[in-house]
Every structure is written in structure tokens, then in C-alpha cells.
């Protein structure tokens with residue numbers, strides 16, 4: 001007899017096939033690809049069938065600009081229900097005073113957070129100064145002055161090559177254009193965050209926003225110290241926990257390493273280690289709640305209510321005790337993978353990991369990140385290239401490979417399998433030669449096909465979506 005999930009996905013795909021068979025085929029092909037690839041991309045995961053199924057429904061048809069109980073459209077009572085349940089789960093899961101579950105992605109969540117902070121710290125005092133209730137009440141001259149104030153604010157975030165994200169003030173991103181931005185890096189000798197250097201930089205620069213969080217930093221960050229630094233210079237601490245939200249939800253990162261009790265504003269994606277649908281979220285203290293709730297229509301289009309439904313399901317899953325075991329296994333696996341690589345001679349940034357990810361410095365194999373990424377891909381191992389601190393190959397070719405364990409841990413692989421994966425990766429990297437450019441590599445086909453076969457055999461023991469049979 002077919003499982004409930006198989007019946008549901010088969011019916012959905014058949015309904016799609018009746019209209020556009022090529023899309024039905026692509027959906028099936030994507031599942032097959034995901035089942036067959038050894039996925040070490042640190043920002044990816046596999047959402048549960050319940051989360052996936054919660055996305056496809058009539059909420060997609062509904063406009064609901066505004067927020068719970070305060071919409072610009074009529075007929076939003078069911079959206080209110082969904083958004084309230086998702087926000088309630090989020091508050092409980094993270095112990096947050098306020099949760100805003102509308103952001104469509106992590107970038108959107110950060111934009112909501114930045115404008116909420118500007119709203120509370122620049123707009124509200126500006127309105128008070130000009131004795132106005134809203135910006136619409138301001139004269140053209142007063143409005144021009146307030147707009148200049150918005151544009152004169154400072155942000156201090158982690159540099160891209162130290163592991164920060166482009167939304168933390170990198171110039172090609174809107175955050176780098178909105179703010180006068182400076183970056184903090186890591187200690188060149190150890191690759192670790194240097195809180196004394198950060199404190200000195202913050203004292204000198206005096207940012208409005210100190211941004212914590214990262215996309216590619218393999219160690220823990222002490223958010224209690226970061227809050228002390230922010231308070232000392234009068235900054236708001238905003239932490240982007242997109243990468244490690246699952247470790248916070250699963251109570252692996254607690255105390256000083258949990259950003260929620262320390263930062264005034266915390267942003268996240270919901271689809272990485274948290275294992276929910278693609279999307280974003282903002283958590284904050286009561287002080288910023290009103291401003292955060294203005295995210296739509298301030299910087300967001302109408303809420304994706306079907307995605308909020310899926311977020312609610314994912315948060316409910318993350319509140320189960322088994323999610324804590326999952327989060328711990330992610331970290332145990334990352335350590336086992338890192339140790340397996342180092343034992344075989346690989347050089348890792350900071351010589352290891354404390355979280356879900358590690359960065360291999362592939363210059364020790366004589367390769368660029370691009371060459372290593374392609375050689376691993378030829379061999380059935382999906383990773384992404386990433387800068388290392390003070391990278392000599394720049395942000396495009398890079399000298400690093402970022403690896404992470406949330407996805408393989410969801411499939412059920414454990415520390416023993418991580419050592420096998422480390423062996424396969426080392427074999428490929430050691431056998432690869434640089435090609436005629438930074439983007440070209442040379443790898444004997446006999447090695448790539450042997451490793452691909454071994455990776456496939458390993459994955460065969462850990463079927464992905466075992467309850468889903470598309471026939």
C-alpha cells in the first residue's frame with residue numbers, strides 16, 4: 001500500500017503533469033538528483049514531507065498586507081490564524097519576546113531589521129524633533145533632513161572573507177549602499193574573532209548597528225561580549241543567525257552562544273539548519289516590535305501565507321525533543337568530518353569546527369576553491385567554494401571549500417560515515433591538479449568515477465525521503 005506522502009506527492013505531480021508535463025518531469029528529476037548527491041552545502045537541508053506539503057495550498061491566493069489583526073485587505077482571518085501560530089511557535093522555540101514570520105528570505109529579514117532599527121533610532125526621534133506624528137506630516141525641508149539622517153548611519157559587520165554575509169554591509173548589496181560601513185575581521189594568526197580588536201574598532205567607529213552572525217565562520221561567537229561592546233558604544237546588536245538557527249533551536253548553542261537573549265534584533269532564514277521551508281524571520285525585543293511589524297509593506301511585498309503555514313509546521317517539528325538530538329548530531333558530524341580531513345592532511349581554517357560547518361583551505365592541495373569545487377562535483381560530492389581569511393584568490397575563485405553537515409545528518413549519516421566522506425574528499429583533492437586557469441582542473445576519470453560510485457553506495461544506505469515513492 002502506498003504511504004500517505006507518496007499518494008500526496010504523486011497526486012500533486014499528476015495534477016501538474018496534466019498542464020505542463022515538463023515541470024512535472026523537472027520536479028521528479030530534482031528529487032532524483034537530491035537523492036543521488038552527497039550534499040555538503042552548509043546552507044542546505046531537506047525539509048520534511050509535512051513542511052513541503054504545507055506550502056502548496058490556497059493561502060497562495062490570498063493578499064494579506066499588514067500584520068496579524070491589522071491588514072490592508074479584508075477576509076484575512078485564516079491568514080491571521082496561520083501567522084499567529086507560526087509566530088507563537090517561533091517565540092516559544094527561541095524564547096523571543098516578538099517574532100515576525102513574514103520575510104520571504106534571509107536577505108528580506110535583514111532588510112526588515114535594518115529599517116526597523118532605523119525606524120526606532122532615527123525616524124521616531126526625528127518625528128519627535130519636528131513635532132510630527134508620521135513622515136507624511138513633515139515639510140519638504142524637514143523630510144529632506146530626516147532622509148539625510150537615514151543615509152548617515154553606520155554599520156559594523158563581519159567581513160566577507162572572515163565569514164560574514166554580503167547583507168552585512170558589503171558594497172554590492174543594498175546594505176553597503178544604505179550604510180557607512182566598516183568590517184571587522186578575524187585574527188590573522190588563528191582565524192578566530194578577536195573581541196578586543198572588535199571593541200577597539202567599535203569605540204573608534206561608533207556604529208548605529210553592530211552586526212553579528214556569519215555564513216562561513218566555523219567557531220562559536222560569544223554574543224554576550226558582543227552585546228557588551230554594542231552597549232558600550234551605543235549601538236544596537238543585530239545578529240543574523242541564518243546559518244546556525246537550527247543549533248539554537250536544538251539547544252546546542254545556549255548561554256553566551258545563543259544570540260536571542262543578548263541581541264535586540266535577531267534575523268534568520270528558516271531553510272538552513274532549522275530545516276524549514278525557504279524563508280526568513282525576525283525576532284526582537286518589545287522595543288523594536290512595532291517597527292519590525294511594519295516590514296510589509298515597508299520593504300516586503302504581500303506575505304506568502306502558504307510559506308508561513310509551512311514555517312509553522314517546521315517550527316512545531318523543531319519544538320520536538322528529537323530536534324535537539326538532530327542538532328547535536330549535526331555538530332558531532334561536523335567535528336568528525338573535520339577531524340577525518342585533518343587526520344588525512346587537509347588544512348582547515350581555525351584547525352577545526354565547533355558548529356555545523358568547516359572551511360577547507362584548498363591552497364594546501366595547490367588548488368583554487370573553484371578547481372576543488374569542480375573536482376568534487378565530478379566525483380558526486382556537492383560543496384561550494386568560499387573565501388578564506390585574506391584570500392589571495394579573491395571572492396570569485398577563492399581558496400576555500402565550505403562544507404556543512406545539516407543535510408547529511410537529516411539523511412541519518414553519523415560520525416562513522418563522516419570519516420568515510422572525509423576519505424573520499426581527500427582522495428579527490430589530493431588527486432586533482434590545477435588546470436590552465438583558476439577555473440580549470442585536471443582529475444583522472446578513473447578517480448572521479450570510483451569516488452562517485454563509493455559516494456552513491458554510501459548514500460544508498462541512507463535513503464532520502466524513504467516514505468516517498470514517486471513510482
Ligand code: PLP
Nearest residue numbers: 105106107165214215240242269
Ligand atoms: N544571512 C546569512 C548569514 C546567510 O548565510 C544567507 C544565505 O546564504 C542569507 C542571510 C540570505 O538568505 P536568503 O538566501 O534566504 O535571502
